[in-house]
Amino acid sequence: MTLSSSFSNNPDLDSWLHIHADGRVTVYTGKVEIGQKLTTAFAVIAAEELDVDLDRITVQTADTALSPAEGYTSGSMSMENSGTAIRQATAEARRVLLELASEKLGEPVETLTVTDGDVGGEHTNQHVSYWDLMGDKQFDREVTDGATPKNPDQYRLIGNPISAKGIDGLVTGAMAFVHDMELPGMVHARVVRPPRYHAGLKELDEAPVRAMAGVIEVVRDGSFLAVICEREEQAVWAAAKLAGLAVWDDKNALPSADIFEQLKNNPRESFPLADGVPQDIPVQSPETPAKAAATLSSTYQRPYIMHGSIGPSAALACFKDQGLEVWCHSQGVFPLRQAMAGVLAMPEESIRVSHVPGAGCYGHNGADDVALDAALAARAIPGRPVLLKWERADEHGWEPYGPAMQMDVQASLDDEGRILYWSHETYSDSHMGRPADHGEHSRLLASWHLENPRTPPIPQPNMGFQSGIHRNADPIYDFPDRRIVKHMVRELPLRTSSLRSLGAYANVFAIESFMDELAHESGADPLEFRLKHLTDERARVVLEAAATHAAWGAVDREDGHGRGIAMARYKNQKCFAAVVMDLSVDDFGAITLHHAVIAADAGQVVDPEGLRNQLEGGLIQSASWTLKEKVDFDGGGVLSRDWESYPILTFPEVPTIETVLIDHPDQPFLGAGEATQGPTAAAIGNAIFDAIGLRLRRLPLTQDRVREAAAEG
């Protein structure tokens, strides 16, 4: 058994679980719950291995004072890293507990049985419980590879329907998000950002604001501006007043040339990929094989898009006794602590950062920035807890966006319609903008605006397997020859970071759209064409399951109705997902989604409904990106400042969805939270082509795009 990599920093068994004397079990994870319900899956895994009731388990999520350090909750790694670690830790704990019970009962481990934490001996008929054996005690040992987790045929919980942990609190409004926290003496704050990224505060007459009811402090440090008030609405009003009074310098307009021109023309660093890993060698030109019967090329484009959390970012901070305590919804409390320690010039140990749920973030949004904002505000009034929330315009205008991207794809077919050669180039800014220890630099927003500012570090090209820009740039199909190139482009206008699936969404959109274009060129059915180039057995099963479930090929469709199929394996090594989308395009070019079928293989399924929820949620979010979303900006700044200027998919626009899960109880978990992002986009594009014969290659695929494409013929 290979131990989870999460043990390398956290080898002690006590870092992972605690048996309480009163019969409860706390399981610790360094990951965070952000609506993906990993706490449910982790509780199921622990209850299964320990043989205790699910209700006994509490999952403690990331807290720099309590939990194992597991970096960021990102990249669909939580099940694989933390889930596997919890499985191995609880299996180890069970082994130790049974050895203790064996000694106590005078009976060999082999004849002991466990029922809800109660260990019974077959021969002696004596009992002893986990809580008696280990209640409130330490295991005092490291996790070893000596315990074997259960075989799937012994499972009572895993893979069966269960209720989600904590869902009662969500439907009653009783669960406290960080926005809902209250501490004695707590006060409220809001920030006032510059009108543009790089504008500086020139003048400000604070007096009228200080005279307003409830204003405790106006916090001003360079161009960082915040206001603290007794009551929340007072902070909202005072911030609005401050924004009106502040005079900003007018320099540093954003570069406003067409973003796709900038992507192609700006300075860049380019790397060819080998097996998903960038190589520091010169890029060769694409080839045309001698046997090529046809060579096609297409360019696909994605604009900047935003995380668009429904809850604006929020954090609670308090300075006390030279220490700082922060509650926030960051996906990485340990790296955030490092980043904050640098900016605040405090030792890391004197800062505690606890994760408290926020609204879904889908990657690196404002969660970390707001933590620094709250700390800067709280520093002005030591001893008093400060709850700072961003306003909607702060969230829309300042979060780090998913980068604009361009994919240039070219392929050659032989005279039997088989792909001989494939070339894929992706142009993009960095997808890695998360804060950590960056020395003299900082990625935390407010630090750029301070009197003694820090500047963001120059992002370095990520040379890792399937990371950022080149995630899923390499198709899973079999081609005799391929050329995959990553271009990391510099000096682009907007702040960017990790948004659910990173580069995979746009790369898969390009690959799976182009597969359809090639199928069409060779007169083949899109499903058959894919299968002809696909030998990975699990990928074939998933693709065929989606097609079968949707009765692919059997439907006689009305005019304007279309169906598209697409698939990918996230990072070429996580969850396999295929999507079939049915939609219609009316005479005016308006697109309506009707029905979607998802098929997915996420390895061993722990919580089937939780998994479906992630896959379906990914599909709907991706449909929203694909049909509607684009961050607008000009030289003056970001124009998408609310839900009217940045609309997302609404109820009347959502398709019905069916999901088919292919369970492999004997296989490792495969992260699934990002698996449907790419396939959904391409299935929509392919269905539009099927409906009206027009290929749309620039996202979002709007009614205007349909009309433009129709006009171009």
Next chain:
Amino acid sequence: MSKVSLNVNGHEHHLDVDEKTPLIYVLRNDLGLKGPKLGCGLEQCGACMVLVDGKSEFSCSTPVAAFENRAITTIEGIGTAENLHVLQQAFVTERAAQCGYCIPGMIVAAKALLDANPDPNEEEICEALSDNLCRCGTHARIIKAVLRAAQEIRG
């Protein structure tokens, strides 16, 4: 500051607040009802919705004074963990929540719908929830939950 009287979840409250204060801050910070969520402050997302005389309304920007002499029901007044409303139970059964931030507003809007129309079709549900945004993509499950609740209410 002035005296404002509010009827919330069947209780009368007399509060000393600035009458221009949007209702949501009074509900959350003075009455401790944290169910209604602050999402946009612009009446664009529905996270703040409460029932006002039985109809779903935004609470994030209309001044508290406008709600005097009206019956306000927040998610807390619809049901509790010990005594879940049929709609809340249906959301649990259908696992119709991911992050859950939008859910109180969703249930409020769905309750207003079912009180007026106990037998809605999918299209009517979508229409009734069209002011409520969900970013996790739980829509399909929310629709199923509302259909399930409607069925159970009709018996």
